[in-house]
Amino acid sequence: MEKDFGGFKNILIIGLGLIGGSFAKSLKKEGFKGNIYGYDLSKERVSIAKKENIINDGFSDFKDIPWEKLDLVVLATPVRTFENIAKQIKPYLDKDTVIIDVGSVKGKLVRKLEKIFYPNEFIGAHPIAGTEKEGVENALDDLFKGKKLILTIDKETKNTKKIESLWNDIGAKVEIMDPELHDFVFAAVSHLPHAVAFALVDALIKLSEEKGIDLFLYPGGGFKDFTRIAASSPNVWKDIFLENKENVLHTIDIFSKSLENLKKVIEKENEEEIIKILSESREKRLSLED
Ligand SMILES: NC(=O)C1=CN([C@@H]2O[C@H](COP(=O)(O)OP(=O)(O)OC[C@H]3O[C@@H](n4cnc5c(N)ncnc54)[C@H](O)[C@@H]3O)[C@@H](O)[C@H]2O)C=CC1
Numbered sequence: 311m312e313k314d315f316g317g318f319k320n321i322l323i324i325g326l327g328l329i330g331g332s333f334a335k336s337l338k339k340e341g342f343k344g345n346i347y348g349y350d351l352s353k354e355r356v357s358i359a360k361k362e363n364i365i366n367d368g369f370s371d372f373k374d375i376p377w378e379k380l381d382l383v384v385l386a387t388p389v390r391t392f393e394n395i396a397k398q399i400k401p402y403l404d405k406d407t408v409i410i411d412v413g414s415v416k417g418k419l420v421r422k423l424e425k426i427f428y429p430n431e432f433i434g435a436h437p438i439a440g441t442e443k444e445g446v447e448n449a450l451d452d453l454f455k456g457k458k459l460i461l462t463i464d465k466e467t468k469n470t471k472k473i474e475s476l477w478n479d480i481g482a483k484v485e486i487m488d489p490e491l492h493d494f495v496f497a498a499v500s501h502l503p504h505a506v507a508f509a510l511v512d513a514l515i516k517l518s519e520e521k522g523i524d525l526f527l528y529p530g531g532g533f534k535d536f537t538r539i540a541a542s543s544p545n546v547w548k549d550i551f552l553e554n555k556e557n558v559l560h561t562i563d564i565f566s567k568s569l570e571n572l573k574k575v576i577e578k579e580n581e582e583e584i585i586k587i588l589s590e591s592r593e594k595r596l597s598l599e600d
């Protein structure tokens with residue numbers, strides 16, 4: 311069956327970063343024949359995206375955008391910029407334009423955006439795909455293939471079906487989740503691991519200073535595997551940690567307790583307990599699908 315990308319023909323992506331850029335590249339790769347417009351504060355990113363034909367036209371000023379043509383706007387900037395951008399673009403929107411985001415935090419934020427954009431329909435979307443790189447210059451045309459796309463909707467509408475079909479056409483597998491539950495889940499499986507990776511590298515900086523030796527000259531594969539995501543964008547992650555503050559703090563508390571417990575059994579040289587903790591974790595990790 312021919313792909314129709316939810317019937318959307320003129321799409322504006324606000325934020326020509328890794329995710330916005332990958333969304334545009336994926337659409338083109340899968341045969342999208344409409345227009346993809348891009349907007350970014352960075353003129354350089356707009357220029358790269360245009361030069362590489364990732365977008366059909368690009369802008370750094372909202373006033374220059376052909377708003378009347380747009381049937382879809384995608385917010386793809388750091389999550390704490392969404393509210394301000396929504397208020398700025400609201401007066402320009404045509405009455406039928408649909409707005410989605412790709413942000414890593416939903417909860418209260420999407421409820422706020424729904425209100426700001428009303429009567430236009432805003433639909434919260436989160437691709438569970440990415441890398442530690444940033445910018446359109448690192449965008450990939452197959453980033454979303456086979457990956458989950460969470461829609462945080464309360465009910466299905468004509469537009470939510472169109473958005474599902476758009477993401478399906480670039481290879482994503484759509485799932486629906488309550489926005490508050492979403493923030494609990496992704497605090498645990500994504501935000502906590504990023505926080506721990508950043509903190510682990512920070513601890514090695516401190517330990518290097520303590521001993522007067524550069525510990526980063528000696529890492530093995532384990533350290534590199536574990537801390538790849540500590541190379542992620544500080545701007546993007548500062549916004550995620552703050553926007554999902556309560557859940558992130560809770561997961562850090564639980565993690566600290568697990569680490570304290572491990573510390574305690576090592577201190578006591580309690581071999582049985584150490585083996586129990588490590589075996590339980592190992593089994594869970596081995597049971598994960600790839
Ligand atoms: N990096 C990842 O692996 C994933 C990120 N996300 C979400 O996607 C969104 C974008 O993240 P990335 O593409 O990774 O970031 P990025 O740093 O690669 O790109 C963000 C872009 O937004 C632009 N920007 C920042 N503030 C702006 C503003 N006020 N107005 C216009 N442009 C602005 C920046 O110049 C940059 O080009 C975030 O909300 C993030 O939570 C979702 C899934 C995965």
Ligand SMILES: O=C(O)C(=O)Cc1ccc(O)cc1
Nearest residue numbers: 414437438439440441442539
């Ligand atoms: O780089 C990785 O492995 C990631 O975990 C990417 C990622 C970052 C943020 C998201 O909201 C979803 C996926």
